[in-house]
Amino acid sequence: MSSPSRVRAGIPTGGQFAASAHHESDISLGSDAAGLSAAELYALSLQSQSEPDIDAKLAVLYGQEMRARARRGRVLDDIHIAAGDRQKFGYGMGWRMSNDEALQQAQEVAQQSDPRTAQAQRALDALAVADAEIERVTAEQLPLDSEFDRRGGWNRAFVVTNADGHVHSSMGCSTCNRGVQATSFAWLTDYSGAEEEKIVSDAGWRACTQCYPSAPVGDHLTSRIKAPGDDEREKASQDRADKKAQAAADRIAKGLTPDGSPFIVRWVEHGAVSWHRGPDGKQVYGEHDRDSHEAFKTERSAVMWYVDQHFYRPPTADQRVGLDQVVEAVAAKHGKSTEDVRAELAVKIEAKRKREGL
Numbered sequence: 001m002s003s004p005s006r007v008r009a010g011i012p013t014g015g016q017f018a019a020s021a022h023h024e025s026d027i028s029l030g031s032d033a034a035g036l037s038a039a040e041l042y043a044l045s046l047q048s049q050s051e052p053d054i055d056a057k058l059a060v061l062y063g064q065e066m067r068a069r070a071r072r073g074r075v076l077d078d079i080h081i082a083a084g085d086r087q088k089f090g091y092g093m094g095w096r097m098s099n100d101e102a103l104q105q106a107q108e109v110a111q112q113s114d115p116r117t118a119q120a121q122r123a124l125d126a127l128a129v130a131d132a133e134i135e136r137v138t139a140e141q142l143p144l145d146s147e148f149d150r151r152g153g154w155n156r157a158f159v160v161t162n163a164d165g166h167v168h169s170s171m172g173c174s175t176c177n178r179g180v181q182a183t184s185f186a187w188l189t190d191y192s193g194a195e196e197e198k199i200v201s202d203a204g205w206r207a208c209t210q211c212y213p214s215a216p217v218g219d220h221l222t223s224r225i226k227a228p229g230d231d232e233r234e235k236a237s238q239d240r241a242d243k244k245a246q247a248a249a250d251r252i253a254k255g256l257t258p259d260g261s262p263f264i265v266r267w268v269e270h271g272a273v274s275w276h277r278g279p280d281g282k283q284v285y286g287e288h289d290r291d292s293h294e295a296f297k298t299e300r301s302a303v304m305w306y307v308d309q310h311f312y313r314p315p316t317a318d319q320r321v322g323l324d325q326v327v328e329a330v331a332a333k334h335g336k337s338t339e340d341v342r343a344e345l346a347v348k349i350e351a352k353r354k355r356e357g358l
Contacts, residue, residue: 039143046147051154051193058144059187065137072130075123082106082120103127157191157199157225159206160184165227167203169211186228254298256329262295263302263329267321294322299333302326303345310349311356 036044046054076099083105085097095102110120148154159167160176161184168176168185176183191199200207200215204223207215251260272290275283296302306326309315315323324338331341 043143043146046143047150049147051151052189052191054144054147055156055187055189055192058141059189061137061141061144062187065134065141068130068133068137072127072134075126075130076102078119078123079103079106079127082109082116082123084109084116154193155191155196155199157188157194157203158185159188159225159227161186161227161229163227163230163233165206166208167199167206167211167225168208169199173208173211175208175210188225251297254300256296256299256302256326256333262297263299264293264295265302265322265325266291266293267318268292269316269318292318292322296326299330303330303348306345307348307352310345311352 079099080095080097080102083097083102085095085102085105088094088096097105106120106124109116110124111117114120156169157167158169158171159165166175167188171177171183171185176185191202196212196214200212202224203212203215204221204225205219206223206225209215209217248260252258255261256263269290269292271287273285273287274290275285276288276290278284294305296305303326306323309319309323327338327341327345330336331338334341
């Protein structure tokens with residue numbers, strides 16, 4: 001079902017409604033309403049209501065319709081199963097029977113003594129409930145759509161419900177509904193009847209340039225319109241940023257560099273004996289000067305390395321170059337002199353010797 005006003009407003013019956021933003025309005029009728037039918041009274045009351053109030057009612061009804069149609073789609077799958085139908089090439093690829101053929105077959109199964117009789121009857125009953133719901137909601141939409149027609153229509157705004165969804169003047173925009181699933185929208189009923197300038201200004205970067213020709217182009221534009229889920233997404237993003245900042249702060253607090261990156265000490269081992277590449281590029285075994293380094297993520301690991309180098313064997317003159325870099329980094333971090341740091345580290349070395357019984 002698609003009413004004339006829905007076609008004119010560019011609203012496809014397959015659109016998905018996630019939410020609506022609206023406010024309520026109280027309507028009172030004058031004495032002129034005497035003798036009118038209930039339907040006429042309702043139509044008359046709509047003439048006194050604002051565009052946002054009317055669209056707020058429609059948004060609720062369209063949401064109900066879409067949910068009922070989704071249920072009907074699931075029930076139709078049950079109808080095909082009860083009819084003994086099979087998928088063409090696998091799940092989600094479509095059924096071999098048409099919906100009408102499956103419905104007719106399911107009705108026949110429901111009248112027989114068949115293991116699938118109860119299943120078929122349940123599916124048929126569920127289909128009747130879904131159809132009745134769609135019919136009810138569609139009927140309730142008609143007077144609201146008629147009031148839209150009577151006024152010659154008005155501006156509307158719909159926001160796509162994903163993180164970077166745009167604001168559209170209808171759910172029939174050519175940039176939407178291109179996938180297997182219909183695009184999911186939230187109807188911004190507070191903007192119903194608003195000037196395009198207002199919608200475009202508030203939408204900012206979200207404003208669809210197809211729907212709103214006056215919309216400027218630019219991702220830098222601020223949007224005062226949020227899609228459903230934006231607050232949750234923003235909070236999750238902020239939580240991730242906070243955790244990342246806290247992790248960086250922890251690295252800085254525990255480390256020996258201003259930015260928390262690994263602290264690297266470097267020295268040259270003179271006369272090292274090992275395989276190395278000679279002047280001619282060939283591998284040779286013998287003495288050579290070898291670059292050495294150690295990397296420490298934390299101050300604690302650097303201090304442990306310093307203690308171990310003094311504990312197991314006296315450090316060589318070459319190693320002392322790297323060890324001195326640790327002392328200097330610890331002193332700089334805590335605002336101490338290198339002499340004080342060496343004295344503190346000497347205490348740690350002696351404590352370890354005592355623990356080891358040396």
